Amino acid sequence: xxxxxxxxxxxxxxxxxxxxxxxxxxSALKPAGEIQSLDARPWTLAPTFxxxxxxxxxxxxxxxxxxxxxxxxxxxxxxxxxxxxxAVAVTRFTFRFRTTVLIMxxxxxxxxxxxxxxxxxxxIRDLGTxxxxxxxxxxGALVLVHLAFSLPFAIWMMRGFVAAVPEALEEAAMIDxxxxxxxxxxxxxxxxxxxxxxxxxxxxxxxxxxxxxxxTFIISAKDNQTxxxxxxxxxxxxxxxxxxxxxxxxxMTIPVLIFFIAVQRRLIAGLGGAIKD
Amino acid sequence: xxxxxxxxxxxxxxxxxxxxxxxxxxxxxxxxxLVVLYPLLSAVRESFYTSGETLDADGFVVEGExxxxxxxxxxxxxxxxxxxxANTTLFTVATVSIEVVLGVLMALVMHRAFRGxxxxxxxxxxxxxxxxxxxxxxxxxxxxxxxxxxxIIGQQILWTTEGVQAKIAVIVADTWKTAPFVGLLVLAGxxxxxxxxxxxxxxxxxxxxxxxxxxxxxxxxxxLLVAVLFRMMDALRVFDLPYVLIGPRKHSxxxxxxxxxxxxxxxxYGPASAYGTMLFLYIALIAxxxxxxxxxxxxxxxxxxxxVAS
Numbered sequence: 276x277x278x279x280x281x282x283x284x285x286x287x288x289x290x291x292x293x294x295x296x297x298x299x300x301x302s303a304l305k306p307a308g309e310i311q312s313l314d315a316r317p318w319t320l321a322p323t324f325x326x327x328x329x330x331x332x333x334x335x336x337x338x339x340x341x342x343x344x345x346x347x348x349x350x351x352x353x354x355x356x357x358x359x360x361x362a363v364a365v366t367r368f369t370f371r372f373r374t375t376v377l378i379m380x381x382x383x384x385x386x387x388x389x390x391x392x393x394x395x396x397x398x399i400r401d402l403g404t405x406x407x408x409x410x411x412x413x414x415g416a417l418v419l420v421h422l423a424f425s426l427p428f429a430i431w432m433m434r435g436f437v438a439a440v441p442e443a444l445e446e447a448a449m450i451d452x453x454x455x456x457x458x459x460x461x462x463x464x465x466x467x468x469x470x471x472x473x474x475x476x477x478x479x480x481x482x483x484x485x486x487x488x489x490x491t492f493i494i495s496a497k498d499n500q501t502x503x504x505x506x507x508x509x510x511x512x513x514x515x516x517x518x519x520x521x522x523x524x525x526x527m528t529i530p531v532l533i534f535f536i537a538v539q540r541r542l543i544a545g546l547g548g549a550i551k552d
Numbered sequence: 553x554x555x556x557x558x559x560x561x562x563x564x565x566x567x568x569x570x571x572x573x574x575x576x577x578x579x580x581x582x583x584x585x586l587v588v589l590y591p592l593l594s595a596v597r598e599s600f601y602t603s604g605e606t607l608d609a610d611g612f613v614v615e616g617e618x619x620x621x622x623x624x625x626x627x628x629x630x631x632x633x634x635x636x637x638a639n640t641t642l643f644t645v646a647t648v649s650i651e652v653v654l655g656v657l658m659a660l661v662m663h664r665a666f667r668g669x670x671x672x673x674x675x676x677x678x679x680x681x682x683x684x685x686x687x688x689x690x691x692x693x694x695x696x697x698x699x700x701x702x703x704i705i706g707q708q709i710l711w712t713t714e715g716v717q718a719k720i721a722v723i724v725a726d727t728w729k730t731a732p733f734v735g736l737l738v739l740a741g742x743x744x745x746x747x748x749x750x751x752x753x754x755x756x757x758x759x760x761x762x763x764x765x766x767x768x769x770x771x772x773x774x775x776l777l778v779a780v781l782f783r784m785m786d787a788l789r790v791f792d793l794p795y796v797l798i799g800p801r802k803h804s805x806x807x808x809x810x811x812x813x814x815x816x817x818x819x820x821y822g823p824a825s826a827y828g829t830m831l832f833l834y835i836a837l838i839a840x841x842x843x844x845x846x847x848x849x850x851x852x853x854x855x856x857x858x859x860v861a862s
Contacts (some may be wrong), residue, residue: 281660281661281664282666284657284661285661285664285672288657288658288661288676289672289675289676292675292676292678292679292728292732293675293678295679295687295690295691295694295728296678296679296682296690298690298693298694298700299686299690299693302693317700357579357580357583358580360576360577360579360580361576361577361579361580363576364572364573364576364577365573365577368569368570368572368573369566369569370566370569370570370573370574371570373573376577376581379584380584381839382836383584383588384782384785385785385789385832385835385836385839386588386592386832387789387808387809387812387828387831387832387835388789388791388809389789389791389809389810389812389813389816389828390595390809390812390816390824390825390827390828390829390831390832391588391591391592391595391828392813392816393595393598393816393821393824393825394590394591394592394594394595394598395587395591397594398586398587398590398591419583419586419587420587422583422587423583423584423586423587423588424587424588426580426583426584427584428782430580431778455572476681480680480681480683483683484683484684484685484792486684486685486791486792486796487791487792487813502683503685506685506686506689517693520689520693521689521690521693524686524689524690527683527685527686528681528682528683528686531681531682531683532678532681534681535677535678535681536674539670539673539674539677540670542736543673543736543739543740543743
């Protein structure tokens with residue numbers, strides 16, 4: 276692309292993609308009277324935090340927020356460890372059912388989650404009687420389910436990162452007398468750590484996005500609800516509280532943004548390695 | 553531990569590898585078997601059963617689960633299922649193809665070196681990080697009758713009511729949210745194209761257009777294929793965006809996942825499982841055809857591919 280054309284395209288693209296988010300934050304900051312006014316002005320002269328205040332003080336929002344954060348971060352850590360082990364196994368070892376295992380990971384990505392909510396409900400209920408902490412109304416149940424649904428993509432991405440580690444390094448370590456565990460955790464793990472960080476964004480978003488499972492598994496323990504439930508509070512039969520909805524939505528977006536911007540640079544550089552092959 | 557070493561060692565070493573591989577895969581396999589495989593199998597089984605009270609041939613009340621054959625699948629021929637299938641397919645084809653074009657464009661824009669690139673990248677990629685429920689609400693707010701979308705285009709369209717405009721609203725919102733995902737994976741692919749390739753093209757006098765079609769696109773193809781495969785599988789399962797943006801049980805935007813969810817919440821467990829099984833088979837079929845036609849190397853051993861490439 277030639278420079279001036281490309282510059283214009285870049286600015287327009289950035290503007291179009293960013294505008295809806297600007298509109299969301301702006302609506303959260305507009306005073307109640309301005310929000311529903313018919314001429315939608317793209318600025319406000321009297322920004323207010325009244326909506327944010329209402330959201331933060333009412334209906335257990337901060338509690339739900341911490342619950343969501345706990346679930347997402349736990350899923351990120353567990354998923355990184357489990358996916359790392361699995362990715363090393365499918366890229367570095369030759370064994371009989373290797374391709375079958377890879378296809379199974381793809382198949383897990385095809386399962387319509389909505390069709391599984393009822394069997395999952397019974398599974399979690401029964402599991403809860405055997406293993407406390409993962410039953411109905413627990414955050415552990417959400418962690419377990421999101422871990423499962425984030426693993427296939429995480430392993431798929433990690434495969435490339437593991438393959439990018441030169442095999443000569445492992446052979447050198449082996450000649451120096453390093454055992455398998457040492458090679459795994461002291462040689463491969465540090466080298467694929469950037470890849471793990473990149474992959475963790477996907478797991479974080481999967482868990483943070485949750486809409487269905489929280490509504491299915493957390494039925495009576497109000498304290499264990501997560502953020503989507505908090506969003507629904509602002510829907511009223513007569514008049515939706517759009518200021519509150521937009522403020523809550525903004526708050527719900529902030530953690531993903533922080534996480535995302537923090538790892539963004541590594542994400543792009545790292546994914547290059549993952550896709551190389 | 554490595555492949556090269558493997559060929560030098562004997563069968564005992566390989567048996568050791570298998571055992572170690574099984575050990576390292578076991579956490580993944582246990583979690584997937586428990587949370588994905590077992591519920592999937594029980595949903596498939598359930599799709600052939602019915603429960604509740606009915607009268608048997610002699611007029612007695614019978615209760616509990618009974619084998620129902622294909623009775624739960626009868627709805628598959630019904631108007632509602634066919635409509636949901638058409639909506640799902642339309643959304644998938646429309647969003648994934650627009651996303652490929654926009655995603656490649658975004659990647660090219662993000663790839664250029666200039667001041668403020670970090671800021672530009674962040675603002676292009678941010679929509680992908682916005683939670684789906686939030687983006688559904690945000691677009692619902694934008695698409696209100698007196699919302700900013702109508703103000704900008706100067707029309708009075710009731711976007712969130714039944715009709716073609718609702719489909720357009722869903723496609724716009726979904727494209728906005730997921731084109732950055734395609735852009736991200738393509739950008740990653742762009743970064744590993746060596747600068748010399750472009751240098752050579754320039755020396756040979758290739759136009760920008762030729763460079764794009766003959767060099768850039770073929771070289772980012774693997775990255776693009778991965779992105780499209782995963783996007784298709786996700787798009788075919790789309791549920792929360794139309795649900796939040798337009799609403800539940802809206803004929804013009806009801807997807808298969810939404811239909812399944814609706815049947816399940818009304819305790820029509822048999823039909824819900826039957827539809828779920830059908831959707832699963834549909835996605836599997838499309839993924840299979842895609843991998844067969846376009847990306848035979850998607851499943852190949854990453855190491856052998858690299859050796860062939862170099």
